[in-house]
Amino acid sequence: MTDFATDAPQGPFGPAPPAAPDAEQTQTINVLPGGPPVRLVGGPPPGAATIESRGAHAWFGDHLVLEDVNIAMPPGEVTALIGPSGCGKSTFLRLLNRMHELVPSASLAGEILLDGEDIYRPGIRAQQVRMRIGMVFQKPNPFPAMTIRDNVLAGLKLARIKCSDKGGLVEQSLLRAGLWREVRDRLGSPGGALSGGQQQRLCIARALAVQPNVLLMDEPCSALDPTSTRRIEETIGELRHNVTIVIVTHNMQQAYRVSDRCAFFLAAENEPGRVVEQGATETMFSAPEDQRTLAYVEGQFG
Amino acid sequence: MVAALAPTVESTARPALPARRRPREFTAVDYGTIVGSALSALTLTWLIFARLTDGVGWLGFLVVAYVAFLALFGLVTADRIGVLAAKDRLATVTITSGAMLLLAPLLWLVGYVVVKGLPGLRPSFFTHDMRGVTPTMPASAGGGLHAIIGSLQQVGLALVITVPLAVSTAVFLNETRSRLRRPVRVVVDAMSGMPSVVAGLFIYATFVIPYGGQIDLFGFNGFMAALALSMIMLPTITRTVEVVLRLVPDGLREASLSLGASRARTVWSVVLPTARSGVTTAVVLGIARAVGETAPLLFTAFGYRLINSNPFANPQESLPLFVFRSITQPQQSMIDRGFTGALVLMLVVLALFGLARFLGRDRSRSRRRTGQAPAMPTGADIFEALPGPGAPVSVAQKGS
Numbered sequence: 001m002t003d004f005a006t007d008a009p010q011g012p013f014g015p016a017p018p019a020a021p022d023a024e025q026t027q028t029i030n031v032l033p034g035g036p037p038v039r040l041v042g043g044p045p046p047g048a049a050t051i052e053s054r055g056a057h058a059w060f061g062d063h064l065v066l067e068d069v070n071i072a073m074p075p076g077e078v079t080a081l082i083g084p085s086g087c088g089k090s091t092f093l094r095l096l097n098r099m100h101e102l103v104p105s106a107s108l109a110g111e112i113l114l115d116g117e118d119i120y121r122p123g124i125r126a127q128q129v130r131m132r133i134g135m136v137f138q139k140p141n142p143f144p145a146m147t148i149r150d151n152v153l154a155g156l157k158l159a160r161i162k163c164s165d166k167g168g169l170v171e172q173s174l175l176r177a178g179l180w181r182e183v184r185d186r187l188g189s190p191g192g193a194l195s196g197g198q199q200q201r202l203c204i205a206r207a208l209a210v211q212p213n214v215l216l217m218d219e220p221c222s223a224l225d226p227t228s229t230r231r232i233e234e235t236i237g238e239l240r241h242n243v244t245i246v247i248v249t250h251n252m253q254q255a256y257r258v259s260d261r262c263a264f265f266l267a268a269e270n271e272p273g274r275v276v277e278q279g280a281t282e283t284m285f286s287a288p289e290d291q292r293t294l295a296y297v298e299g300q301f302g
Numbered sequence: 303m304v305a306a307l308a309p310t311v312e313s314t315a316r317p318a319l320p321a322r323r324r325p326r327e328f329t330a331v332d333y334g335t336i337v338g339s340a341l342s343a344l345t346l347t348w349l350i351f352a353r354l355t356d357g358v359g360w361l362g363f364l365v366v367a368y369v370a371f372l373a374l375f376g377l378v379t380a381d382r383i384g385v386l387a388a389k390d391r392l393a394t395v396t397i398t399s400g401a402m403l404l405l406a407p408l409l410w411l412v413g414y415v416v417v418k419g420l421p422g423l424r425p426s427f428f429t430h431d432m433r434g435v436t437p438t439m440p441a442s443a444g445g446g447l448h449a450i451i452g453s454l455q456q457v458g459l460a461l462v463i464t465v466p467l468a469v470s471t472a473v474f475l476n477e478t479r480s481r482l483r484r485p486v487r488v489v490v491d492a493m494s495g496m497p498s499v500v501a502g503l504f505i506y507a508t509f510v511i512p513y514g515g516q517i518d519l520f521g522f523n524g525f526m527a528a529l530a531l532s533m534i535m536l537p538t539i540t541r542t543v544e545v546v547l548r549l550v551p552d553g554l555r556e557a558s559l560s561l562g563a564s565r566a567r568t569v570w571s572v573v574l575p576t577a578r579s580g581v582t583t584a585v586v587l588g589i590a591r592a593v594g595e596t597a598p599l600l601f602t603a604f605g606y607r608l609i610n611s612n613p614f615a616n617p618q619e620s621l622p623l624f625v626f627r628s629i630t631q632p633q634q635s636m637i638d639r640g641f642t643g644a645l646v647l648m649l650v651v652l653a654l655f656g657l658a659r660f661l662g663r664d665r666s667r668s669r670r671r672t673g674q675a676p677a678m679p680t681g682a683d684i685f686e687a688l689p690g691p692g693a694p695v696s697v698a699q700k701g702s
Contacts, residue, residue, distance in 0.1 A: 099560060127563065130562045132562075135557075137553060137556065139553055141551065141556070143554060143575075145575035155561035155562065158567055206557075207560070207561070210561060210562065
């Protein structure tokens with residue numbers, strides 16, 4: 001068992017984190033088999049990362065909304081967070097990439113370890129964390145003032161990452177998000193001109209272009225029709241080996257289809273949300289230990 | 303009977319569609335009812351005022367005629383298609399006539415200036431100043447080029463000063479969590495209520511009186527006028543830009559931050575470009591506020607009969623000053639020249655509006671296919687969201 005408390009932590013699943021978090025990282029990615037490689041300077045380190053929460057609590061003002069969450073999300077796997085509305089799933093997801101602190105009254109306790117390193121420790125910048133941990137939101141939110149191409153490249157511009165071949169990166173990101181064939185002839189048209197499902201895949205491509213180690217998805221399909229949902233689930237299936245995915249979903253079938261692991265959140269009335277049960281998806285759906293999990297996955301409440 | 307079953311072009315001609323129903327539409331009968339009711343109301347009122355009584359003047363005549371018209375129209379429509387529809391049509395007619403009543407003074411105002419100013423609107427007005435023009439010469443002599451140059455320079459300089467200040471103030475008010483936001487907002491509100499003559503006096507007392515004698519830059523000149531105009535424009539543009547920034551969906555800020563952007567970077571690369579057309583509207587409103595101001599220019603630009611194309615030294619004319627001073631002259635030719643100046647002022651405003659709209663047009667909106675993109679604030683949204691003068695600081699937000 002690796003000791004996470006030491007100063008130079010060694011991640012149990014991935015490579016050791018960089019010694020200095022602000023050091024410029026160079027990552028070379030392959031666009032297409034046989035194609036020229038694309039070099040990114042200043043972006044995240046390569047590969048999927050492990051992310052783990054230890055005793056995570058979250059408050060809004062004096063209101064405790066999340067209590068003692070301990071989940072380890074192994075690299076290259078899809079972890080689904082399930083549970084009824086208002087049980088703290090989204091809050092937990094936002095803890096994982098420091099979006100929680102954007103709410104003025106928000107506070108937290110515990111640790112979130114990215115490759116063994118606490119992302120809330122002093123001396124690490126929130127921007128650095130968010131660059132390594134991408135996010136896809138419930139509502140598609142492409143930048144309306146930018147073209148499709150500029151939307152994909154927005155992360156590079158915003159996080160000041162240098163890129164040797166922008167065209168190649170756009171193609172690679174859109175391919176990974178499963179959108180390339182639909183938009184390759186109109187990369188110059190505005191991102192808002194796409195359908196809802198295409199916009200959401202554009203947002204996935206935008207998040208992937210930065211080459212994050214972890215991708216958080218907050219109910220990415222809740223505003224989409226079944227066809228778009230299937231496309232995005234296929235995209236998740238293709239991405240899972242290169243990036244750790246954490247997905248919040250209200251759709252039990254979706255959680256079953258896409259995830260390797262599941263965590264079931266539940267909040268009793270006037271009590272903070274807690275993790276009732278977690279484990280391999282197969283087990284959670286076939287033989288859960290807790291009666292409440294069984295009732296939820298069978299659709300008896302929630 | 304294969305041939306009969308096979309559809310042909312003739313046989314697939316669609317059956318006649320049923321007549322379309324639009325329950326709230328005004329039909330020809332409704333318009334006829336309106337005209338008829340109006341005529342009978344007029345004759346009825348004439349009967350009352352001219353034959354049965356001595357009458358109480360034209361205003362009373364109009365009010366009585368209007369009320370009689372509404373009553374007649376409502377009664378006839380209720381008799382024709384029922385009380386419910388009559389109420390609906392009565393409300394429509396009342397609101398429409400109210401809108402027309404409000405529009406009338408505006409059209410009258412514009413029309414008056416156009417009618418009075420058009421005869422003097424010759425090409426020479428745009429190419430000449432008042433050099434050698436004596437009071438006895440006809441209105442066709444001389445022109446307003448010096449005033450046009452002065453107005454454009456003063457408003458242009460004021461924009462250069464104001465836009466960066468106003469946009470950064472608005473960003474401060476909307477994108478930060480500073481404790482100073484409240485006092486700043488109060489100051490901005492107070493400034494927007496400041497009488498414009500005070501702005502002129504302030505600049506006069508601060509720069510022109512103490513330093514004007516020694517330094518040209520602080521004497522009567524276009525730059526001093528631009529400073530005074532800046533004080534008028536600053537609160538207008540700030541408040542409008544603030545409202546515009548508030549209309550930018552929070553989802554876009556979160557998306558930007560989640561990609562690893564700093565807050566400053568988010569404002570610069572995401573929030574401001576998204577609000578681009580709204581910021582343009584704010585600038586247009588600021589121009590509209592400043593370009594017609596006369597009072598702040600009286601003790602700053604001071605006015606001058608000839609072209610002075612250097613705004614940093616010596617008195618300069620501007621269109622409002624030109625209009626003000628021409629119309630107060632006794633000679634008819636000068637008054638006509640003043641009206642032409644007023645017309646040109648309106649045209650300049652129109653041209654600036656057009657230019658700003660062109661520069662800030664929404665390129666992403668023209669080819670939009672679906673309505674699913676995050677809503678961007680448009681001019682209409684801004685006017686909806688803008689508080690009236692003296693309204694409380696907090697603006698009710700739409701859809702957030």
